[in-house]
Amino acid sequence: DTGVSQNPRHKITKRGQNVTFRCDPISEHNRLYWYRQTLGQGPEFLTYFQNEAQLEKSRLLSDRFSAERPKGSFSTLEIQRTEQGDSAMYLCASSLALDRVHTEAFFGQGTRLTVV
């Protein structure tokens, strides 16, 4: 399977715990995005990378959220001291952006986080 892969698919955690999600993008894609989606809403931008560089982080994102893409391949999203409001689907997407060429974004199946 050469699509975008996310792990775990589901995560239930107690409030206050830290969680980490992983995303493996399509191998030749240089862009990697993280989005959060709650029921009835479209995906909300969290952050994105071009290769290993984090280009932007949403101002809506608190300091409890951090993302890395250390070698320009897979990425991790960590949430520290989780709160119930963090419960959502976390989606990862990748795309290829080269000068004027930019493919669509391909999504992974998401990680559904439930904070209890």
Place this chain on the structure above:
Amino acid sequence: RKEVEQDPGPFNVPEGATVAFNCTYSNSASQSFFWYRQDCRKEPKLLMSVYSSGNEDGRFTAQLNRASQYISLLIRDSKLSDSATYLCVVTGNFNKFYFGSGTKLNVKP
């Protein structure tokens, strides 16, 4: 103002009907436009890209109006399997993808 705005619906239509969705975007410098389909509790998947000249794929037709900053999606001869949420996606500065909140379509027998 949101980067991309859509009517959330739901649009409830009978099988065989024609239905159209519109989406407006705020950044006049946007370069790429897409429609994605999202089934309940699944990830979004590309339905079609939207080109300046418009494009058609079977029962689906997408149009772009740069002057008025909106894109549209027309679905002809609706099928039960078309029931889903349709997300409008626009690329903004540095080609970041912006999503609308989605339009829910229910096709009924």
